[in-house]
Amino acid sequence: MAYALLLVFALPALGVPFVYMAGKKSPKAAAVLVALIALVNMALLFTTVPTILNSSGHEYIESYEWIPILESKFTLFADGISVSLAIITSVLIIVASLFSINYMKEKKNLAVYYSLLTLLSIGLVGVFITSNLLLFYFCWELMLVPAYFIIGGWGYREPYRAAFKFFIFTHAGAVFVLLGIGAIYMVTGTTDMFNAQAALMSVSPDIVRWILLALTAGFAVKMAVVPVHMWLPDAHSEAPSPMSALLSGVIISAGAYAILRLSLGTVFPAVAGTTFGIDFLHGLTIFGVISAFFGSLIALVETDIKRIIAYSSIAHMGYVMFGLSLFPSSAIVGTVAITAAITGTVLHLLSHAVSKGLFFLSAGAIMHQTEIRDIRDMGGLAGKMPFTAVASTTAALSIAGTPPFACFISEFLIFVGAFEVIQNDGFFLLPTALMLIATVLSLAYSLRYLSHVFLGHSKGESEKKIVDVPNYMKAAMAILVVLVIVLGIYPRFFIDLIQTVLFI
C-alpha cells in the first residue's frame, strides 16, 4: 500500500478526539476503539512485510516533505527489525486496551485515559518506523508525556512521584540524545540515519566518539541499564498494569532498539576497528553483565509482586545489552549479514516484550482480584484463579528461559552468537560464562514467584471470595499466552524478517 506507514501515524492522531468522545459515553467503547486502531495499524504494518522480504534492498520507505530548511524529510521506513518490533508493539497496545476494560473499570476519567493511550501509541510505534532523526526524537519524547500522565493519574500509592522520576530521568537522557542528533546534523548536514552513517565515515573519530557516547548514554537511560535504572522499579510497579506492560514491553525495548539502530548502526561504523570501538563494546558488555546480575539478585529478594517483575526487566535488559555488545567490532568492508547474536538480541526484544507484557498483566490480574501486593501474603491462588495461574506460569517460565517458551530461543541465539565472537575476542569468555549463571538466577526468581503466589495455602484471613478474572482480561492474557508459545516453537517468521537486515 502506498500510504501504509503514513496511515500508521495518522490513524491514532486523528483517532484521539473520537476516542475521547467515545470514552465520555462508555469507556468500553473507547477501549475497543483503541484496540481497533491498533489492529488496523498492525494490518498496515503487515502489508509492508512482502516488500521487505522480497525487494532487493529489503526495506520499505515512504518519504514526505517536512522541514526542507533542516534537510529533514518525514521519512517513514520499515525493515525487518523495525517492522517486527512495530508489530509486537501493536499487539501489546491491543492487549493493554482490552485488559483495561475490566481492570480500570472502577477508575474515573477513563475518556482521558484512553485518549492518552492513543497518543502514546503514536510514539510507541512511530519510534520504530522512521529513519529521520528529528522525527525519531519527536516520537521518542511522545512516548514520555502521555506515559507520565497515565502513570500519575491512574497509578498506585504515590503515582506522581514515580511518574516524575520516570519523566526526569528519561527526559535527561533524551536531551543527550538531542545533543547527539544535533551534532550528527552539524557534522554531516543530514538528519537521515542512513545518509548520516555514510557521511560519518569521513568525520574525525574524535568527534564521532563523543556523539556515540552521548547517544548511547541517553538511550541507556530509557533502557534502564544499571546504573541509570533507578526510575524503572518505581515507574513499572506504580503504573497501572496495562501501562506497566507497555513500559516493560515497549518503552525499554525502544531504548535497546535505538542503541542498535543509531549508536551501533549509524555512528559506530565510523569508529569500528579502532581501540575505542572495541573498548566501547566491551564497556557495553560490562554494563550488561552488571545489570543482569543486579536485576536478578534483587528480584530474588523483593517481595512486592510488581517490583519483582520490574527488577526482572532490568535483568533482561542486561541480556539485551550483552547481546548488543556482540556487534561486529572490526572495520568491515562491504556489507555482512546480520550475526546470530544480533538476531538473537532483536528476537529477545520481541519475546521479552510479549512475555513481560503477559507477566505484568497476570500480576495485575492477581492484584485486581485479591487486592494484595505482597507475595508473602499470597498462596494457593492456583486453585482459585486457574486461568491466571496458567498465564503467569507461561510468562514466568518464558522469562526464566525454559523451552518451549519464547525467551528460550532468543537467549539461546544470543549465546550461540557469543561463542562465535569468543573465537575472535577472548574478552567475551568470562562475561558469557557469567551470563549463563545469570540465567539460573532468573529461573530461581521465577520459581520463587510462582511458588509463593500460586502454591501452598492462602495466608490471609481473606473473607473476600477470590474468583478468576473477568472475560476481557482473560482474552487479553490468552492472546499473549498463545504468542509466547508460538514465538517459542515457531520463531521462523520473525527470524526471517530480522535476517534480511544488513548492517553496513
Add this chain to the structure above:
Amino acid sequence: MLMVGLVDVVLPIVSLVVFALLTLPVFKVIRKTQRKTGLTLIWFSVAFLVSGAAVANLALQYYALAPSPSPLPFLNITLTGPSSADFSSAFMIDGISIYMAIMVVAVSAVVLIYSIFYMDSSKRPSERYFAIMLILTAALMGAVFSGDLLTLFIFWEAAAAGSSFLMIYKKDPVSLNSTLKYLVMIIIASAFIVFGLSIVYGLTGSLNFWAVREALMVLANKDLLLIAFILIATGYAIEAAIVPFHFWLPDAYTAAPSSSAAFLSALIDQGSYYVLIRVLVFILTPPAVLNWTFMLAVMAALTMIVGNLFALIQDNVKRLIANICVADVGYNLVGITSVTALGLTGNLYFFLMGGITTALSFMAVGLISRHGFRTFDDFAGLGRKMPFASLALVIAGLSFAGVPPFGGFMAKYLVFTAAIQANLTWLAVIGVLTSVLQAAYLFRLVNYMYAKKPKDESVIKEPKRLLIPIFILVAAVIVLGLYPQIVFNLIKPVLNQLQFIQVIP
C-alpha cells in the same frame, strides 16, 4: 525599481497610532451602548485588520521586488530623497524587518483580544490601556523598520519607556515600586546608548546602518569604537535583561497585570532582543573591534543558569514564569553566537515561539489568578478545578522545557545546533542541562496541579471568552512545532540576505 514608497512603510505604524488616538472619542460612544465588549472587540479588530493589511501590502510589494531565488534588496527609504540615502535614511526594509512586523501584528492582536476580556471585569476605565497597547505596537513596528541608529533609538525607547504604563496599571505600592525600578533602568540604559551612539557618530559622521558599518570597517584606530561598543552593549543588555542586568524583569512582570505581562514578554522583551541583535551583531561587530563571541557565550550561559536557578526557587507561579523569560533570553543568545543561517533561523523562530509561549503562560496564569490562585500551594489540584487553563499551562511548560512536538523544542534544537556548529559544544551542553532543570521545576508545578489534593472540591467555571485567545496560542504552539516550515518559509528570504550581513571572521 523602487516601488515601495515611504507611505507603504509608514502606513502600518501610522494606522495604529490613528486608531489609538481615535480610541478615546470612540469609547465615549461605545460606553453608552449596551454591547460594550462586543463593540470594543470590533473596534480593535478593525485596527489590527487595517494595520495587518498594511503590513501584508508592504510584504507583498517588497517580495515582488526580486523573484525568489535572487536575494532581496536592503531597501533604504529616505525622507530627504534618494540622493542623500547614504547619509540619513529613516527606514530600512529587509527580510528580518518584514518577518518581525508580521510577528508583532499577529501576536499583539491575540494578546489585545485577551486583554479586552481580561480587563472587562475591572471597574477602572480601560480604553487608555488598550490605546497604549496600540501605540506600543506602533512604536515597536517603527523600531523594526528603522534604517538608522537614531530612528531606532527613538522608536525603541518609546516602546520600552511606554511599556511602564502597562506595568503601573494596578497602581498599588508594589507595582509603583517595580515600575520605578524599571524606568530607572531604562533611563540608565538609554544614557549608555546615547553616549555610545554619539561616539559612533563622531567616528563615522553618519548614523545610517550601512554607512556606519562601512565607515567602521575602514577605521584605523579602533580604541574609541571599543568604548562605544561597550557602552551600547551594556545599554541594550540592560533592556534585554541579560544577566547580570536582569533583576528588574521578574519584579516588573510580576507586578504588572497578567495581560500586560503577556504583552511585555511576547513583544517588548523579544523586541529588546531584536534591537540588540540588529545593532550589535549586524552593525557594530563586523568591524571586529574585539572577538566577543566568547563573551556573548558566557553571557548566554550565565543568563540560562541564573534565570533557571531563580525560577527554581520561586513559590509564586507568575514570578516563576517571569524568571523563565530571563532564561529564555539566554537560550536566544545562544543562537547569535554564530551568525549563520542556522543560528539566525533559530533566533527568528525563537522570537516567535518564545514570545507565544511566554504570552500563553502569562495568559493562563492570569485566568487562574483571577480566582486567587497564586502560589504553588494554591495550585494544588488545579488540574481538576480548572482543566482547560491547566492544560494550557502544561502545554506552555512543555514548550518551555523543549519537549517535542511543541514549538519550544524546535527553537531550542536550532539554537543548540547552531552553538555546536560554532564549536561551542560546552554552551550547548549547558543549555541542554539547564533545559532538564527547567523540565524539573515545571513538572514540580504540574505535580502540584495534578497530584495534590485541592483544598476544596469545587469546580470553577472557566470563562470561554478568555480561553479562546489562550487556545489560539496553544494551537499555534502545536502546529508551528509540528510543522515549523510555515515560519521557515518567512525566514528564508532573510537567509538569502545573510551573505551581505555576515560577520567577517
